[in-house]
Amino acid sequence: MEQLHSLTVVRHGLSTGNVTAQNAETGGAELIDIPERDADVPLAPTGREQAEAVGRHLAEHPPELAVVSPYLRTRQTAEIALAGSGVPVVVDERLRDRELGVLDLLTARGVQARFPDEARRRERLGKFYYRPPGGESWADVLLRLRALLREIREDHPGGRVVLFAHEATVLMVRYLAEGMSEADLMALARRTTIANCSISSWRGEDGRLERELFNSVAHLRRADAPPTRQEDVNAEPV
Template sequence: MAGVKALRWLNLTRHGESTGNLAYAATIGTDAEEAGITERDADIPLSDTGRVQAAKLGRWLAALPADERPTRVIASPYLRTLDTARIALAQTPYAAPQDPGGLRLLVDERIRDREQGPLQGLTGLGVRRRFPAEAERMRGLGKFYYRPPGGESWADLALRLRSFYRDLEADAPDERVLVVTHDAIVVVTRYLVEGLSEREILEIEKTPVGNASVSRWRRDGSGLRAVSYNDSAHLTDAGVVAPRVP
């Protein structure tokens, strides 16, 4: 994929834990049909734990060797990703938005989370009970190609990500890029960068992408080579106090 191969480093991180993540977790093992999230998807905030995770991510960024530090940071426009990026960058001495020479946080709507139409906010049980025809269609088409009414399939995500990475190649050739985004975007990026099949990526997706985990690819010859995927080792340190968004 030319738009990705031109980069020197590609780093992706999922946002820190959100209140939406907690709401869905609370429905596990229950007969709830909805997660009970009152905000629109774009406005779901980080939890306290998510803010701590973002700070730890920032400390990891600050400790990177100079030749691996991001030269460009791009975030999804959703609140949980923007706050993750802001908190993380505030921990890094080389990221000073107030300095004309500092690292700016850029925003791109093409790396937002997947649109799910009327299925947004429903549990699996809720989809089966309220939209049985859609649940059946999902089973028939499979997760990669199923598109909810008014929503997006994973294949749709691949289309907008191809556009995102093509533009990134034009704007930031040979740069070290950090993308702060959502779990589905991390997974589909791996599908694109590594040229995986539908079967391969759906097998990988069975292991959830961790909040504030890091996936990295480095240019090696003419393409990008995987360095790590879904790595959360930097989140294991203790004693971090949840910061305010700067």
């Protein structure tokens, strides 16, 4: 099967939910007080500025197709980044964020307090295979990503494709593109915080995808771009 020319993954910009969740975690709360359902959480003002910076970066090497998670924050990121570019945009439900089921809107403290048995089960099974009641494991998400990426390769051989998605998606695309093991993926997840509007990219080379960028925020640090306003962002060098 012919490989893509390039595959780029952009995490959505800073959302109002990201801000609320961080405040809840640092404040010791059990619940994350977000009024919207997860699919309807919008970008924060900083997230919109970050999306504009992504647009300036993508304009240097325009993609031929954008595939976007249906969640509002990812659609807004793509709309801002691709404004006026003419790049076709396809919304695909397989790029949605991981569903957390009964653990939705709970902080780490909230999970321990309200679902101690689930916390123990997650510890025993590990993040890769643990599926919260009503939710998805990482392996579940990988199944839909495998199907999506295969379809993209078949429909756009030699194409330049950008995905606008979520934090876990970036890690899982790397797992699939580079043939990582479960242990490799979990170690990467422990040491890496995927930044809002970070860019990760791979280039097709001899039938495989070779990494170019991973969790890069260089475009957000330019003189004409807003600061990331994030702490604890670890961009792994390539």
